[in-house]
Amino acid sequence: MDAVITTSERSGSFLEVPYTVVPHGTDFEAFHPPRRSEDDFAASGLPGKYAVGCTGRIRHQKGTDLFVHAMLQLLPHYPDWTAVITGRTSPDNLSFERELKSRIAAAGLTQRIVFLGDVDDISLWYRRFTLFVAPSRQEGFGLTPLEAMASETAVVASDAGSYPSMIRPGINGTIVPAGDRDALVAAIEPYFLAPGLAKEQGRAALEFVHANFSIEAEARRIRAVYDRLWTEQEKPLSLSRKDQ
Template sequence: MVGFFRFLRSRGAEGSVASANDFSEIEVVATNFNWRQSGGTTVVVQLVPEQAKMLKIAALGFDLPDQVPRMRWRDVPKLFRRPAHRPFRIYHCRRNNEMMLGILLRHVLRAPLRLIFNSAGQRRHKALTRWMLRRMDAIIATSERSGSFLEVPYTVVPHGTNFEYFHPPRGSEDDYAASGLPGKYAVGCTGRIRHQKGTDLFVDAMLRLLPHYPDWTAVITGRTTSDNLSFERELKSQIAAAGLAQRIVFLGDVEDVSLWYRRFTLFVAPSRQEGFGLTPLEAMASETAVVTSDAGSYPLMIRPGINGTIVPAGDRDALAAAIEPYFREPGLAREQGRAALEFVRDNFSMEAEARRIRAVYDRLWAEGQKPLGLSQKDQQTAAGTKPA
């Protein structure tokens, strides 16, 4: 994430903050109420600049780089004014705390807003979340699988990939040899170090396979939070006991993960649970073949035998068996990496995501005052009238 923020700043154009004079032009507010770098933050940081090419949008929240068009917290009272050229603003949120503020602003304080929630979760939502979802005017699900857990109408819009930042190797620095690590080939695993992400499954597969394939080294990147330090220590203890500490390397939260995607010959996403799951797309955009579990939206990204392999989530034996053919024949990984690049460019572009979301916005503006995704009873309640 740090590397992506620096990438944005390197593009040359300065970021913008909506001033008192131009805030009336803002049509959409995208929220990011999270101090920690997360998948939701990544989506906002990558997507909002793309959306800004086609409409007036500003992000509201924390940990936003300068390149992202944004509004200040002190400008929140201005949300009670209608935008200059729309009947209402759209408030696009991705977390429960963001929904809460939206509901307060619109349904309690009567701000001229319409509320959209992006849902990536693949589980039954808690009662409070279901109540808030019924008060949204539109729901965007990142996949049909995510949408199947919703009890309100939704539109499917998959996440896209930033092809400027995630791209195939372009020079010697992108070669694995430039890393200084042992071996000829790298197999990578990125993301938070924790049970949910399947880091232990990846380590287990490496403990089985690496003794038989000396040309390969495993590289693990990602932050370890304080509550997962003992989990990481146990993994490192197993690695040391197997004498593989030089060939299963933990790099921590690297500055530029995109560089490592380009250095990987194979990428593994062994998650037990996921919301959407961006990392395989980022690897594929870097011309890297992938092995994934069937968690989250991974099945949408993989064409088995063409651009990668899928295994059941949590299946240690299946994961090791799926990785081994690439270790045995690195040329297979290169071939599937080329197919992966073509596939992700055709199906998961950031431009396509922004365009599909814009269609949802346009539908809301076209329908004017009629809320979407609410029952008749909820619509009457939101309007301040009693149900019949």
């Protein structure tokens, strides 16, 4: 290969060749702060005043069970909050999902920990969330926190994938060790206790993602790699033509 692009320094660290880091960007036309009444959580018809969301495929790798554990610990103490889980469940993970729903039912929280499945427009739900949680055990890059932040939503994320590059702890969210369910509970609770903190950090998250993770910036950085290659190739090509 003439050049290698990687989406993060962490990914690049596995390579033995030179590389250029170009992080993924976010489409701000699709993911944006609330604008209409349907963007309010109240429009969902679900109980509570505030929503905490977890999106992505329902599976162990994504930490769906860690999120459910945190909700089972916290929701009984914070009646104004409802947990919303979206994402597809593949056939090999149906038993995993059934076990989670069984635990939720046993705790009497079926109405407050809601599985929506694969929704048509996930951007709408990002706008309805007051807090977003990305509890993945492993990630390649991980776009969901950026999409949430572009929707003016604060984020609690694990340190998997590129998540640490997206979060400024105490400013636009919180980072916890991947797989540490107790740390996840401890990180989420301050937002449940003070929803205003989530809203404040959501505003900072919006500013941060616009400054650092636009899809236009991603395109420019990729184009720069091609421009460099074309410039390097022009010289030997022009010499070969002269020789002919």
